[in-house]
Amino acid sequence: MFKAFIEPFQHPFPDLTLTPKAKAKPKDWSGTVGRIWHYLAVRKVKLIFVLLMVVLSSGLALLGPYMIGQAVDHYLQGTGTVPWPLFLMGLGFVYVFYSLTSWLQNIWMIEVSQETVYRMRFDLFSHLHKLPISFYGKRQQGEIMSRVTNDIENVSGTLNSSAIQIFSSVLTLVGTLGVMIYLSPLLTLLTFIVVPLMILGMRWITRRTGPLYKERQRNLGELNGYIEETLSGQRIIKAFSQEARVMRGFRARNAAIRSSGFWAQTISGFIPKLMNSLNNLSFALVAGIGGTLAIHGSVTIGIIIVFVEYARQFTRPLNDLANQWNTLLSAIAGAERVFEVLDEETENSDEKEAIALEHVQGAVTFSHVSFAYDEKAPPILKDISFEVKPGEMIALVGPTGAGKTTLIQLLSRFYDATAGLITLDGQDICILQRESIRKNMAFVLQDSFLFRGTIRDNIRFGRLDATDTEVEEASKLANAHSFIMRLDGGYDRELQSDGRGISQGQKQLLAIARAMLADPAMLVLDEATSSIDTITEIKIQEGLKRLMKGRTSFVIAHRLNTIRQADQILVLQDGRIIERGSHDELVKLEGFYSSLHQGKMASLPE
Numbered sequence: 001m002f003k004a005f006i007e008p009f010q011h012p013f014p015d016l017t018l019t020p021k022a023k024a025k026p027k028d029w030s031g032t033v034g035r036i037w038h039y040l041a042v043r044k045v046k047l048i049f050v051l052l053m054v055v056l057s058s059g060l061a062l063l064g065p066y067m068i069g070q071a072v073d074h075y076l077q078g079t080g081t082v083p084w085p086l087f088l089m090g091l092g093f094v095y096v097f098y099s100l101t102s103w104l105q106n107i108w109m110i111e112v113s114q115e116t117v118y119r120m121r122f123d124l125f126s127h128l129h130k131l132p133i134s135f136y137g138k139r140q141q142g143e144i145m146s147r148v149t150n151d152i153e154n155v156s157g158t159l160n161s162s163a164i165q166i167f168s169s170v171l172t173l174v175g176t177l178g179v180m181i182y183l184s185p186l187l188t189l190l191t192f193i194v195v196p197l198m199i200l201g202m203r204w205i206t207r208r209t210g211p212l213y214k215e216r217q218r219n220l221g222e223l224n225g226y227i228e229e230t231l232s233g234q235r236i237i238k239a240f241s242q243e244a245r246v247m248r249g250f251r252a253r254n255a256a257i258r259s260s261g262f263w264a265q266t267i268s269g270f271i272p273k274l275m276n277s278l279n280n281l282s283f284a285l286v287a288g289i290g291g292t293l294a295i296h297g298s299v300t301i302g303i304i305i306v307f308v309e310y311a312r313q314f315t316r317p318l319n320d321l322a323n324q325w326n327t328l329l330s331a332i333a334g335a336e337r338v339f340e341v342l343d344e345e346t347e348n349s350d351e352k353e354a355i356a357l358e359h360v361q362g363a364v365t366f367s368h369v370s371f372a373y374d375e376k377a378p379p380i381l382k383d384i385s386f387e388v389k390p391g392e393m394i395a396l397v398g399p400t401g402a403g404k405t406t407l408i409q410l411l412s413r414f415y416d417a418t419a420g421l422i423t424l425d426g427q428d429i430c431i432l433q434r435e436s437i438r439k440n441m442a443f444v445l446q447d448s449f450l451f452r453g454t455i456r457d458n459i460r461f462g463r464l465d466a467t468d469t470e471v472e473e474a475s476k477l478a479n480a481h482s483f484i485m486r487l488d489g490g491y492d493r494e495l496q497s498d499g500r501g502i503s504q505g506q507k508q509l510l511a512i513a514r515a516m517l518a519d520p521a522m523l524v525l526d527e528a529t530s531s532i533d534t535i536t537e538i539k540i541q542e543g544l545k546r547l548m549k550g551r552t553s554f555v556i557a558h559r560l561n562t563i564r565q566a567d568q569i570l571v572l573q574d575g576r577i578i579e580r581g582s583h584d585e586l587v588k589l590e591g592f593y594s595s596l597h598q599g600k601m602a603s604l605p606e
């Protein structure tokens with residue numbers, strides 16, 4: 001139960017947020033774009049250069065056809081000799097310079113967008129480490145991962161290509177329109193007759209594809225969550241032969257992505273077709289009516305050449321706009337999902353004046369503490385009161401679901417009590433910094449989490465500045481040294497994620513060593529229940545005994561023989577303390593504990 005939430009918090013990450021960000025929730029599209037701009041603005045100067053290059057390249061794209069038209073008219077009308085070598089050099093210069101500005105714009109924008117997503121990813125990841133445990137209870141890990149990876153990648157891709165392309169397209173459109181009106185208002189009108197049709201068509205299409213892209217991102221997150229869950233649960237899936245059921249679940253989620261992806265892409269696939277058809281119509285109008293006008297001498301051939309070229313040029317940005325629009329919508333959907341997480345209240349946000357406890361003694365009191373995970377649901381802990389002196393050992397006993405883990409969660413402030421008071425060394429824990437409480441607590445759990453890395457690094461997770469000698473000393477006290485030395489590579493042996501490759505008992509010995517190194521004033525031990533051989537168990541018990549010496553220890557007990565020495569045993573049932581005292585006192589009481597002890601209950605009741 002503890003495994004998933006405790007260890008990552010033993011060394012909470014400092015406040016690493018890179019970019020100050022607007023806190024308002026994105027209620028709409030423009031809110032999200034505004035927040036992306038916040039990130040982009042970090043590279044303002046580069047961005048200005050990019051925009052300058054876009055303006056230059058758009059201008060050069062207009063200049064080329066204009067020069068060709070002018071040359072043709074000069075030649076046909078015989079109004080002057082065309083200095084061909086100079087003209088060709090000029091034209092060559094325009095196109096080379098056009099390529100250069102486009103290339104520079106591309107390179108610099110890649111830099112801006114990579115910096116943007118780097119900061120976004122960083123902010124998101126560091127924010128994730130500041131969120132309360134309740135946040136993780138509500139979501140699948142894979143779904144959260146999808147936001148850090150897929151959604152952010154989506155924003156990156158769009159910034160690289162679409163954002164600048166859209167700006168460039170708008171510029172080209174406006175520029176083309178200006179020159180066209182200057183050359184021939186009538187031909188301009190003919191060319192632009194198709195534009196309202198294009199806009200209507202695009203609006204019709206994007207209105208349908210926008211929600212589909214959003215749905216696709218959501219489906220992708222859902223699929224990632226499912227994959228993560230089923231991969232980490234492989235052992236159970238195989239043990240219960242549930243492969244077929246898992247495949248059915250996968251198929252349904254995969255099909256949902258296929259369906260939203262299919263419709264989004266099919267409908268947006270109409271855009272180029274629509275644009276092409278309308279483009280051809282515009283060509284035909286310019287060529288047909290323009291040709292007739294040229295015969296009557298109202299326009300020159302050069303102008304018609306310029307118009308045909310511009311007609312192509314202005315439909316290309318329109319085409320691009322339509323295509324990029326979809327990508328942009330999909331990126332905004334991704335960014336919204338990222339900002340949604342960034343807007344989640346952090347665990348520390350209410351603690352500006354919180355006190356840091358330097359030297360914790362380990363005196364703990366609970367007085368009339370009640371707690372409910374959900375305000376509307378009945379409380380899980382009811383009127384809990386007890387007192388622990390520094391260095392005492394407290395055992396928590398009770399049936400499953402009695403509230404033992406919840407009680408510890410309140411002490412470590414993963415949740416705050418709904419009523420009552422909890423103190424540590426006489427201070428209300430609500431006015432203490434969470435970090436200072438957790439730094440003074442270590443957890444040794446049934447299934448302790450180990451990270452990918454060497455055994456040495458995993459032990460050093462208890463105290464990052466510990467020397468190699470200190471790591472080995474702690475391992476010796478924890479009874480872990482001898483098994484580590486027998487392993488291939490010893491302390492440098494690489495562990496796979498979650499300590500796969502070593503046994504359950506060995507994992508526990510490493511967890512004891514880690515806690516020993518952390519040297520905290522308080523300990524939480526979730527006793528191993530089974531699956532550990534007798535010799536290893538003796539070693540673990542010995543290690544734990546040394547670890548508990550002089551520290552306030554809370555032991556969640558599953559078997560009674562290990563808690564005989566406890567200074568206090570609290571028997572919990574349905575969130576209440578029903579019995580309390582030492583082992584001898586409780587046996588004499590002839591109540592719940594005594595029945596357990598005499599073996600009247602084969603195991604703790606459900």
Ligand SMILES: Nc1ncnc2c1ncn2[C@@H]1O[C@H](COP(=O)(O)OP(=O)(O)OP(=O)(O)O)[C@@H](O)[C@H]1O
Nearest residue numbers: 001137373380398399400401402403404405406407
């Ligand atoms: N995150 C949560 N949200 C809502 N309810 C929860 C949550 N965690 C635990 N509960 C509920 O709170 C009750 C007490 O759970 P808790 O884990 O504290 O019991 P426990 O005594 O430690 O049990 P076990 O020995 O099986 O670990 C249970 O009914 C459980 O369903």
